[in-house]
Amino acid sequence: MFEDISVGVDIEEISRFEGKTADRDFAFLNKIFTSKELEYSFSDNNSSKHLCARYCAKEAVVKALQALNIKGIYYRDIEISNNIDGVPIASVKNHSDLQIKVSLSHCKNYATAMAIVKKPNKVSC
Numbered sequence: 001m002f003e004d005i006s007v008g009v010d011i012e013e014i015s016r017f018e019g020k021t022a023d024r025d026f027a028f029l030n031k032i033f034t035s036k037e038l039e040y041s042f043s044d045n046n047s048s049k050h051l052c053a054r055y056c057a058k059e060a061v062v063k064a065l066q067a068l069n070i071k072g073i074y075y076r077d078i079e080i081s082n083n084i085d086g087v088p089i090a091s092v093k094n095h096s097d098l099q100i101k102v103s104l105s106h107c108k109n110y111a112t113a114m115a116i117v118k119k120p121n122k123v124s125c
Helices: 026-032 035-041 047-067
Strands: 005-013 078-082 088-092 099-106 110-118
Touching: 005 047, 026 047, 035 047, 035 078, 047 078, 047 088, 047 099, 047 110, 088 099
Parallel strands: none
Antiparallel strands: 005 110, 078 088, 099 110
């Protein structure tokens, strides 16, 4: 019944991303984040909480995908953005058929995220 649904979760210390700048840490940040994610994160004075929360979401999505035997996904293949209402959404490059729900949260020291991934139902003829 649940073989096509998986859950992933991650928690990280925000301090991992404190002091990171788009210029100085370009190579590191571009291995993980898309340009849209970096633009969003650095639009706030406290970019570290946004970077960390998005990192957690990517890690949670990867964990959920691996449990569904979907491998070879890199962090930059996953994009965490917000819909028009500000709700976080996730998409995976070359896997538009996946249904993904994400939830992000952060406090002073930690960020966390949870992802639920559902593979499309297989239709047999």
